[in-house]
Amino acid sequence: MEAILALLSTAFLAAAFYLLLSRHVVRMLIGVALLGNGVNLSLFLAGRLTRGVPPVMGAGEEVLKAGAANPLPQALILTAIVISFSFFAFLLVLGYRAYQTLGTDDTRAMRFAEPDRLDPPTGY
Amino acid sequence: MASTAAVSPALLEQAMSIAPVPPEHWLIVAPVLVPLAGGAALIALRHRPGAGRALVGRLSILLLALTLAANIGLFLMVVEKGALTMVMGRWLPPFGIAFTADRLGAAFSLSAAAIALLAAIFTRGEAGTGAPAYGPEPFHLLLLAGVSGAFLTGDIFNLYVWFEVLLIASFGLLALGPDRAELDGALKYGFLNLAGTTLFLVAVGLVYGVTGTLNMADLAMRLPAMEGVPAVTLAALFLFAFSMKAAAFPVQFWLPAAYHTPRASTAALFAALLTKVGVYAMLRVLVMLMPAPLEELSLLIAAIAAATMLFGGLGVLAERDLRRLPGFVLISGIGTMLAGIALHSPGGATGAIFYGLQSMALMLALYLALFEAARLAGTPDLMKGGGLYARHPLFSGLVLALFFAAAGLPPFSGFWPKALIVKAALDIGAWWLAGAVLLSGFFLTVGLARAYMLAFWHPQRPPAPVGRGPQTGQAALSARPQKLALTTILPLAVAALAVIGFGLFPERLLQLSGDAASGLADPAAYVGSVFPGAKP
Secondary structure (H helix, E strand, O other): OHHHHHHHHHHHHHHHHHHHOOOEHHHHHHHHHHHHHHHHHHHHHHOOOOOOOOOOOOOOOOOOOOOOOOHHHHHHHHHHHHHHHHHHHHHHHHHHHHHHHHOOOEOOOOOOOOOOOOOOOOOO | OOOHHHOOHHHHHHHEOOOOOOHHHHHHOHHHHHHHHHHHHHHHHOOOOOOHHHHHHHHHHHHHHHHHHHHHHHHHHHHHHOOEEEEHHHEOOOOOOEEEEOHHHHHHHHHHHHHHHHHHHHHHOOOOOOOOOOOOHHHHHHHHHHHHHHHHEOEHHHHHHHHHHHHHHHHHHHOOOOOHHHHHHHHHHHHHHHHHHHHHHHHHHHHHHHHOOOEHHHHHHHHHHOOOOOHHHHHHHHHHHHHHHHOOOOOOOHHHHHOOOOOHHHHHHHHHHHHHHHHHHHHHHHHHHOHHHHHHHHHHHHHHHHHHHHHHHHHHHHOOEOOOHHHHHHHHHHHHHHHHHHHOOHHHHHHHHHHHHHHHHHHHHHHHHHHHHHHHHOOOEOOOOOOHHHHOHHHHHHHHHHHHHHHOOOOOOOHHHHHHHHHHHHHOOOHHHHHHHHHHHHHHHHHHHHHHHHHHHOOOOOOOOOOOOOOOOOHHHHHOOOOOOHHHHHHHHHHHHHHHHHHHOOHHHHHHHHHHHHHHHOOHHHHHHHOOOOOO
16 A cells, blocks of 8 residues: 555656646646645655554543554645645746736746846946 | 543643743744734735725834844843743644744844844835735735744744745745736746745655654654664755755756846845745754764765855856846855855854854845845946946945955955854865855955946946846836935845944854854754753
8 A cells, every 4th residue: 555655656746847847837837736746645655554443542542543544644734735735826826927927838938037148247 | 522631630741731831931932923913914904995005014014023022032031041942732742843942043033033124114115016005014024924933943844834934925025016027037936946845845754754753852862863764865855955945056046037026125035034044944954953964965065065156156247137146145155054064063053154144134235235226226237327336425335345245355244154164164174165165255256346346336327228138127127216215224224234243243143153053063952942851
C-alpha cells in the first residue's frame, strides 16, 4: 500500500514539475494543482497507512489501538489542502487577469516588467 | 467522545499545561496577534464610504505602533530572561504548537515591526496606482503577522504556515496595481514562490516521517542523535526551498523580475522583510537543527554564496534602471549572509545575523530612496534623468550614505558584518570566499558610484522622446511633483539614521548578534524553555 502511494505521489510530482516548466500559464496552473496533491500524498505517507484500525479512541481508552494510523499527518494535510487550494484559486484569477490585460498566456511574450534589453550605462 | 473528566489528572498534566499563563507571556504571541486581528479589521473597514480610506490609513499606523511596542516589550524580556515559550491551547510540546522567542527571533521580529511602521508612514504620502478602496494598509499588517509568526514560532510545520501567510499577503500587495508590469511581475513571483514553499512542505513531511516530531526544540534534541536518517537529503531540500525564498543563485531570477514593479513602499517592505525570512529559516533550521548535515553541505553553500554575491555585484554594474538597482544590492547581501552561514563558525553566524538585521533598515531606505529618486527625476533610466544633487542636496547626501553602507564601506553599517565574515573565512583558510565578499563589495562600490554620478551629479538632461528606454511602470512617475513630503523624508531619515548608527556604534548589535549566534550553536536554552527540566 505504501509503495503504491509513494509511486502515485512521485507520478503527481513528476507531472507537476513537467507542467510547471511549460511556457503557458494554463499548464503551469494545472501543474500547481497537481503539485499540491502530490505533496499532500507524500505527507499522508508520513503517518502509517492501515486499514481497519481508525485513529479513534473508544470510551475509557487512553491510548490509540496498536497499529492505528497516526492522525497528525492527516491534520497537516487538511491545513495543506486549504492552503494549496486557496493559492491555486488566487493564481488562477491572477493568471486569467494577466491573460486579459497582457493579451497572452505565453510567459515568453510576457516581457512587461523587464522589457527590452538595455545596454549597461556607459560613459559619464 | 470522552470528556476530559474521564482522563486521570496525572495523565492530563503530562499533556497539558495546567498552571495559568503568566500575563507577561502573552507578549510572545502579541507581535502576531495584533497585526493579524488588526489586518482583518481593516479589511472589513475598507469599504466604509467617505473617510474609510483615511481611517484605515491612520488605524494601520496605530496598530503597527502597537505591534512595535509589543515587540519592544518582548525583546527586552527575552534579553533579560532568555528564551521564552508559550504553548497554544495549553497543549504541551511536542504535541501542542509552541511559540518560542529567543534572541534571534525576537530581534528579527522587532526590526520587522519597525520596518513595517516606517513603510506604512511612507505609504501615507504616496500616490497609489490602484482603486482607492484597495489600499495596501491591511496587507501591510497581514504581511507583518506572517513575518513575525515565522520569526517566533517553535514548530516547523507552523513555520511553513507562516510562510504561506506572508506569501499570500505579499501576493495581495503585488497584485494591487492594475499596471501591466505589475501583473507580469506578480505572476512570476507567485508561481516561483509557491513552488519554493511547496518544496519546504515536502521537506517538513519527510522530517515528520523520520523523526515523528515537528517541534523545533524536540528536533534539536533528537535529530543529531538519530542514526540512519537521510539528514543530508533533508538539509539539501530545506536549503533549496529557503534559497528560493532568499533569492540565492541560481534561483534568484524572480527577484529582479518583480521587485521593481509595485509602488515604492511595497517594494521596500518586500526587500527588507521577505528575503530575510528565508535567511532566518536557514539559520533556524540548518544551523540550529541540522549542524552535522550543514557541515557536509558547507562547501556547496559557500559556492552558492560566492555565486550569489558576484551575480549581485555584476547586476549592479550592468543595470541602468534606478528601481531595479537595489534588487541586485539585495541579492549580493543575501550572498554575504549565506557566506556567513556556510562558514559554520561563531564568527560567520554572528556576521550573518548582524548583516541581516542592519540590511532590513538599509534595504528599506535604499528602495524608498531610489524609487523616490526615479520619481523626482521623472524617469528611472540612469542615462536620461540626472540633476538630482542640484535640486535636492540633502536627499542626495542621504542616498550617498546609503550607497556607502550598501557597498560595505567603513563608517556605515554594512562594513562590520562583512569584516566579521571575511575574518571568519580567512581563519579557516577559505580565501576564495573572503575574496568573493571583497570582490562583490568592489563591484558594488563601482556600480553604485557610477549610478550616483549619472543620476545625481550629472546635470539634468533634456527630456527624451517618449517610448524609448525602460517602461515607466508607474503612472505616478510621469506626474513629476518636485517636492519631498514629510511622510517621505521621515521614514527614510529614520532608516538612514539606523544604518549610520549601527555603523558608528556597532557594539550593542554585535553583542546581540553574537548572543543570538551562540544560542543557535548551543540550543540548550531554547530547548530548556520548551521542555523545562529536559537535558539536551
